[in-house]
Amino acid sequence: MIFADSRNIQAISLPFNWNADYADGKNYAEYDLLTHKKNDFYLIQKNQVIRFGLFGQGMKFFFEMSDGSFYLHGRRIEIEYINDDGKTFSLTTNFANKDLITYKEAFTDYNNTQGVQKSNLKSINFGYKTIYQKDDVLLFFQPIVSLPFSESAFIEVKLTSNKDLYGHLVFKSRGVEVERFYAPLEANISGQMNWTIKH
Known part of the structure; x- marks a missing residue:
């Protein structure tokens, strides 16, 4: 288990690798830590996952599968929606099923003489x-959670309600x-915002 391990495990090939900690104490990382062979995200045993996130650069960013709370470099981050009537929706204390997400954002420069240049990684997200x-x-x-290479880390939150709500995130x-x-x-209309993670 990488996220429960106090050791500083280095990412392979990229600044951050994704990883799933399993209930049986094993883990499944983007690159096998021994062979450095790339693993397939779609082969994650989702029913065994207890934590999922990114590690690298001496840092660990993950969420607990049980309730969805985030642990970002040792800090627990929670997100709530508080309705104007005072009702609290503890979004990151939610025991429903969760679909894992991870992706990389990249861009490629092009010019007429050299054609397509090498792709540049912009951010790694989970x-x-x-x-x-x-x-x-x-x-x-x-x-x-987005870890961009040229700006501060942030959390992109998308929220859609089945009825009109007036309140605060x-x-x-x-x-x-x-x-x-x-x-x-x-x-039924999605709202979205990016929150820069405060230290």
Whole structure:
């Protein structure tokens, strides 16, 4: 298990590698740590995953599969939606199924004399999508942690409600509110925002 291990395990080939920690104590990483052979994301045993995220550069960024809470370089980050009537939707304390997400964003330069140049990696990203239910409210929730190479890390949050909601999106670090944003939701229309991770 990489995320529960106190050792600083280095990423292979890239600044960060994805990794899934399994319930049996094993792990499945983007590159096999012994052979350095690339593994297939689609062969992750999803029903065995207890943590998923990225490691490298002496850092670990992951979420707990059980509830969806994020641990970003040792800090627990939670996301809530608080309705104007005071009802709290603890989005990252959600025990519903989660679909794993990871992807890399890259760009390629082109010029007329040399043609297509080498691809440049812009960011490495991970997160999940899930449905949060409380009473008669259904929320489609998709948090993605983005580690760009030229700017600060951020969390992209997509949120869709089955009914109109008026309230705030709240970000907490270790249980303490860090920032909140007014975020009204129109039924069945996705809202999206990027939150720069505060230290």
